[in-house]
Amino acid sequence: MKQHLPNALTCLNLLCGCVALSIILSYGADDFIVHGKELSTAPGSSPWALLLPAAYLIGIAAIADFFDGLVARALRVSSPIGKDLDSLADMVSFGVVPGAILFKLLQHVLPSTQLPESLAYLGFVVSIFSALRLAKFNNDTRQSDSFIGVPTPANTMLIMSLPVILxxxxxxxxxxxLNPWVLLGLTFVMSGLLVAELPLFALKFKNFKWQDNSLRFVFLALAVVLLVLLQAAAVPLIILLYVALSVLRPARG
Structure with missing residues (x-):
C-alpha cells in the first residue's frame, strides 16, 4: 500500500489541475465584464471571483506536488514511473493551467485595444516553456537539491494570483x-525564467539547523509577513523575492 501513496498524491495534483482547467475554460471573455456598475473591492463582488475555485484547486495541487516527493523519499519508494507521472501531472496543473489563465486575461483585454485578438493565444507560450522546463528537469542531474530556472509551481502561483488579486x-x-503589454511582457519574461540558467534554492529541508537553512528560513519568514500584509497581492512579490534571494546568495544554505 505504501508504495502507491506518492502516486496517489501525484494523481490528486493531476485531478485538481484538470478540474481547475475545466473551470477556467468554461467562462467566456464576457463573463468577466462588469456591466453598468462600478467594480467593488469587496471579496466575491468581482466577476473574476468566478476563477477563485480554480485558484484554490491549484493551491491543493501545489501542496500535493510538494508532498508526493517528500513521501516517496520518506518511504523509500521512488521509481522512474513515479517521476514521469509527476512531470505529466505538473504539465497539466503547472503548465497548461497558467497558459489558460493568461489566455483568458488577454482574451478579456485585447478587444478594447487596437491589437489583434488572436494575440491572446500567446498566453500558451508559458505552457510550451513549462514543458521544456519539466523535460530539462528530468534530465538535469544538477537539479537534485536545487533548481536551475524558476520551477513550474512557482510560475503558476504567480500567474494564478492575478485573477485572485482582481x-x-x-x-x-x-x-x-489588465494591460495587454503587461500581460504579454509577463508571459515572455516568465517563459524565459522557466528555462534560464539561473540557480535557485529549493525548499527542501534535510535538517532544521540554522546554518544549513538560513536562506530558507529568511525567505519563509518574509513570505509570511508579505502574505499577512498584502494577501494575494503578495504572491508576485514573494516569487520576485525568491528569485532575488537566490541570485544575491546562490549558496546552498
Missing part, C-alpha cells in the same frame, strides 16, 4: 494587470 483589488492593481 477578484478583490484592495490596492488598485487592476489597471496594471
Amino acid at each position: 477578484a478583490a483589488d484592495r490596492f488598485g492593481l487592476s489597471r496594471y494587470i
